[in-house]
Amino acid sequence: MRLTNVAHLRLPFGRLIGYDVRVSAPGRQLPISFDQRRHVKAGDRPGSWMAISIRLDQPVDRDVLAAAWLAVIARHGTLRSVFVPGADGEPRLHEVEVVGGSWTEHPIAPGQAVNDALKEVLDAACRPCSAPSHRLSVLETAAGPTVVVAADHSHVDMWSMLVIVRDLLAALADAGAGRAPRLVAVPAFAEHSAALLDRARAPQEVHDRWREILEGSGGMMPRFPLPLGEPVPHLERVEVRDVLDVDDSAAFTAQAGADGVSTLTLAVSAMTGVTHELAGEPLRAVFPVHSRYESTWHDSVGWFITNSVLESGDPDPRTCAAAVKEAVQLGSWPLEEILRPWGGMPEAPGMFAISWLDLRRLPVRVDAAGLEAQYVSAAIRTDGVMLWFILDESGLHLRCRYPDTPEARTHVGAWLDHLVARLQRIARSSAGGRLEVVGRSYRVERATRADVPAVVALLADDGLGRTRENADDARYEAAFDVVARDSSQCLAVVRDETDGVVATMQLTIIPGLVRSGTTRLQIEGVRVAAAHRAHGLGAAMLEWAHAHGRSRGATLAQLTTDGSRERARSFYERLGYEPSHVGLKRHL
Numbered sequence: 001m002r003l004t005n006v007a008h009l010r011l012p013f014g015r016l017i018g019y020d021v022r023v024s025a026p027g028r029q030l031p032i033s034f035d036q037r038r039h040v041k042a043g044d045r046p047g048s049w050m051a052i053s054i055r056l057d058q059p060v061d062r063d064v065l066a067a068a069w070l071a072v073i074a075r076h077g078t079l080r081s082v083f084v085p086g087a088d089g090e091p092r093l094h095e096v097e098v099v100g101g102s103w104t105e106h107p108i109a110p111g112q113a114v115n116d117a118l119k120e121v122l123d124a125a126c127r128p129c130s131a132p133s134h135r136l137s138v139l140e141t142a143a144g145p146t147v148v149v150a151a152d153h154s155h156v157d158m159w160s161m162l163v164i165v166r167d168l169l170a171a172l173a174d175a176g177a178g179r180a181p182r183l184v185a186v187p188a189f190a191e192h193s194a195a196l197l198d199r200a201r202a203p204q205e206v207h208d209r210w211r212e213i214l215e216g217s218g219g220m221m222p223r224f225p226l227p228l229g230e231p232v233p234h235l236e237r238v239e240v241r242d243v244l245d246v247d248d249s250a251a252f253t254a255q256a257g258a259d260g261v262s263t264l265t266l267a268v269s270a271m272t273g274v275t276h277e278l279a280g281e282p283l284r285a286v287f288p289v290h291s292r293y294e295s296t297w298h299d300s301v302g303w304f305i306t307n308s309v310l311e312s313g314d315p316d317p318r319t320c321a322a323a324v325k326e327a328v329q330l331g332s333w334p335l336e337e338i339l340r341p342w343g344g345m346p347e348a349p350g351m352f353a354i355s356w357l358d359l360r361r362l363p364v365r366v367d368a369a370g371l372e373a374q375y376v377s378a379a380i381r382t383d384g385v386m387l388w389f390i391l392d393e394s395g396l397h398l399r400c401r402y403p404d405t406p407e408a409r410t411h412v413g414a415w416l417d418h419l420v421a422r423l424q425r426i427a428r429s430s431a432g433g434r435l436e437v438v439g440r441s442y443r444v445e446r447a448t449r450a451d452v453p454a455v456v457a458l459l460a461d462d463g464l465g466r467t468r469e470n471a472d473d474a475r476y477e478a479a480f481d482v483v484a485r486d487s488s489q490c491l492a493v494v495r496d497e498t499d500g501v502v503a504t505m506q507l508t509i510i511p512g513l514v515r516s517g518t519t520r521l522q523i524e525g526v527r528v529a530a531a532h533r534a535h536g537l538g539a540a541m542l543e544w545a546h547a548h549g550r551s552r553g554a555t556l557a558q559l560t561t562d563g564s565r566e567r568a569r570s571f572y573e574r575l576g577y578e579p580s581h582v583g584l585k586r587h588l
Contacts, residue, residue, distance in 0.1 A: 001359060001368040001392050003399040005238045005377040006122070009053065011114045014141035018121055019066055020101040021073070023131045026084055026094030030190040031197060034336045035303055036154045038345060039128060040083045040091040046123035047380035049133075051150035052161040054371040058144050060172065062103055065147070068171035069136045071181035072164060073098050076301040077188025078155045082131040091129075093190070098132060106137075114139065119379060122150045148376070153303065155189070158357055158375060159290065160301040162364045165373070169366070189302025196291070202333035209330060210338050213284070213309045214346065222284035222309060223350035224385040225275055226415065229405030231349030233381035237404035239413075243420050244396040244427055246487065247446055250551040252396070252423065254432025259317040263391065264356050265324050266317055270422045271354070273315035278415055282313030285387075286353035289331035298363045306331050307345070310354065351384035359392040368392060377401070385412055393552075394487075396423070432547070435494065435540040442537065444544050447491040447504070452480050454501035455493060458527040464562055465527075490548065494541060496532070503528040503537060507545055509552045521549030523559040542575055 004010070032040075039048065073079045077095075084092045108117045118137065125135040134151035149164055156164070171181035217223060244252055256266040272283040287310035292298060308331025312323040339345055359368070366373065375390070377399070385402045398420075402412040428445070435442040447455060456476050460469035483489045488510070494503035508522040523545055528538050549557055560583040561568045573579070 001390060001394075001397075002240075002374040003388055003390050003397050004240055004374050005236075005399070005401070006051075006115055006119045006379050008238065008240060009115050009118070009374060009376050010372075011053070011118065012055075012139060012141045012143070012146055013108075013114055014139040014146070016106045016108055016114065016117055016121070017062070017138045017140060018104050018106055018125070019062075019069060019136040019138075020104055021070070021132060022099050022101045023082065024097040026082060026092075026096060028095045030081055030093045030095055031193040032091065032093045033189075033193040033196065033303065034334065035305065035307065036083075036093070036193070037091060039154045039303075041089070042128075044085075044127050044129040046127060047378040048128055048154075049122055049126035049150045049152050049378050050156060050158070050161065051122065051148055051376040051378075052165055053146055053148045053374045053376060054165055054366075055146045056144045056371075059140075060145055062138075064172065064175045065136075065138065065145075066100060066103070068168055068175055068181055070098070070100055071171040071183045072167045075167060075183040075185055076164075077185075077190060078300075078302045079132065079134055079151070081155070081190065082133065083129045083154065085129060095190075096131065118148065122148075122378065126150045126152045128152050128154055150376075155303065156301060157290070157303050157305050159292070159304065159362060159364070161375065162359075162362065162366055163299060163301050165366050165371070166364055186299045187296055189300060189304070192291070192297055192300070192302060192304065196334050199334055202338055206330060206333055207338060209326070210309070211341075213311050214342070216311070217284055218348075219342070220346045220348040221286050221307075221351050222311075223348060224352040224402075224412070225279035225281045225284070226411035227407045228350050228383070228385070228403050228411065229407040231383055233383045234403035234405055234408075236380055236382045236401050237409065238377075238379075239398075239400045239416060241398050241400075241416070241420060242395060243398055243423055246393065246395050246552070247490065248424060248427035249391065249395040250548070251430035251432040252427040253551075254547075255426055255430035256317075258431035261317045261321045262324070263358065265321045266426065267356070267389065267396075267423065268310070268312055268324055269315045269317045269320040270419060270426060272312040272320060274415060274418045274422055276313075276315065278411075278418060282311055284352070285310050286351060287327045287331065288353065288355050289328050291331075293332075295363070306335060307353075349383035353384070353386045355386070355388045357388070357390050359390060369394065433544075435537065435544060437536045437540050440535075441497060442502070442540070443495045444492055444541065445495070447480075447493045449477065449480060449484075451493050451501055452476050455491070455504045458501070458504050458529060459525060461527065461530065464564070492541075492545075494528075494537070502532045503541060505541060505545060507548055509549065509554060511553075515556070518556050519553045521545065521552075521554040521557040523557060526559075538571065539575060 080096055080098050081093055082096050084094055086092050106121050126133050137148045139146040167183055171183055174181045253263050256263045275283040287308045288305045289308050290304050291306050292304045308327045310327040312320050382401055382403055388399045390397045400416055402408045433444050456471050459465050483491050488508055490507040492505050493501045496502045505526040506524045510520040510522055546557055
């Protein structure tokens with residue numbers, strides 16, 4: 001899923017329409033979480049919202065979309081609550097009733113970017129004390145609408161935005177089938193806030209560790225360890241980087257497994273090393289952790305996040321694992337009591353925060369690729385550094401927001417450059433790409449254009465290949481370009497200790513409806529150079545191929561081999577392949 005902000009959001013041009021619901025007068029007062037209170041007390045301001053955009057593949061009647069949105073609101077209590085400033089300066093949260101309203105078209109001025117028009121709408125509608133502080137917007141085009149759902153951060157987190165999209169799509173499906181939306185109410189976030197207030201007091205060792213970490217940061221929440229310029233809010237600079245593609249992400253995860261740690265921990269190891277290298281300091285950062293401790297809250301919408309602190313001074317992965325575990329534990333207790341000695345969260349200019357979300361592990365899923373889904377942040381002025389990581393089926397992505405000053409451009413930019421390079425280096429030297437075969441070490445990786453002649457030579461190096469392949473044929477490079485652009489294809493090469501290409505195979509991920517929607521791994525063109533045969537390299541390659549398929553959701557591997565290749569057939573059967581089908585081919 002693409003991480004972006006409103007200035008970088010990819011939007012089609014169309015009519016910008018917003019849905020105005022009607023909200024009752026404030027009713028029953030509800031409990032407020034620590035982070036909600038801190039967020040709302042900062043003032044009723046623009047730019048405190050988050051959003052998600054999705055693109056639908058066909059037009060949707062506005063009345064149908066409005067009914068689906070109202071069904072989502074009816075399901076989630078936090079979307080039926082508003083903040084009201086108290087006379088004592090303390091915000092109050094009240095329950096409200098929300099009913100249908102009307103659509104409003106927001107004109108896009110000549111020369112105005114669609115992003116800027118949308119920003120104006122959301123900055124006005126999604127403030128902490130707006131009633132409501134969420135907004136459904138639609139860009140209507142002939143090819144279908146792009147739907148943008150936004151809400152003030154006090155009511156949602158990134159997990160919640162996925163829940164909202166999933167529920168909105170379910171309600172639209174009901175409407176498309178001629179049914180009334182069948183969404184049922186789930187526990188409200190206010191119930192979660194009340195439950196946290198009833199939790200036991202944190203143990204003294206938790207208080208002591210918080211104090212130790214904060215004192216290490218000068219009595220404040222951790223700050224970015226390099227100069228950012230004048231310590232006042234500046235216009236933001238946002239960098240969005242695709243760090244690891246699907247192959248490198250799988251390799252990175254495999255290396256984490258080989259080290260006996262999580263993928264997050266290995267990323268923390270990389271950040272720890274970069275921080276020590278550039279700043280000579282341990283990695284210290286605010287570390288948001290989710291508070292959905294029980295499955296009760298998995299389908300609820302709210303700000304299910306509490307802040308912790310992460311301190312990591314040694315890049316050794318197992319030491320970093322202990323640091324991550326400690327951060328999660330420190331964030332497992334209500335913060336209001338813990339931070340009372342500092343009068344609340346002791347913030348200062350330069351605060352550094354790191355957020356990590358592995359979408360593959362969440363119990364709520366949407367077709368992010370098919371929907372062209374984008375997580376969107378608002379544009380703000382900032383004096384700190386906020387780093388978001390998202391890991392999904394397409395790889396590892398990051399978004400970083402920092403002050404747009406010469407100092408921050410230099411130091412945060414260098415920190416990010418070093419971090420991305422280190423993460424990619426870990427992936428490309430990963431245990432997931434190593435094959436150990438009878439005392440020899442090989443590496444499997446995706447082929448490059450420069451590898452094409454070596455791959456063709458391997459394909460031609462047998463009795464059948466000599467009659468089918470022509471090393472001088474320019475069509476190979478054109479074919480390579482097609483394969484390289486297709487994310488379902490992996491033309492793999494195996495390199496020996498001298499970096500020479502000694503084997504190859506082509507792997508294809510084939511989704512389908514057959515066998516109850518089974519995704520298949522197709523294996524083709526397996527070749528091993530003569531000098532490296534009969535030592536187990538082919539079996540190791542197939543084992544790697546199976547892991548590649550599993551990491552992409554395949555549950556069935558299939559291949560074909562020429563009927564004359566009896567040795568190849570025996571080899572595959574020894575690896576568990578069954579000659580259960582008859583393969584047929586014809587020229588076109």
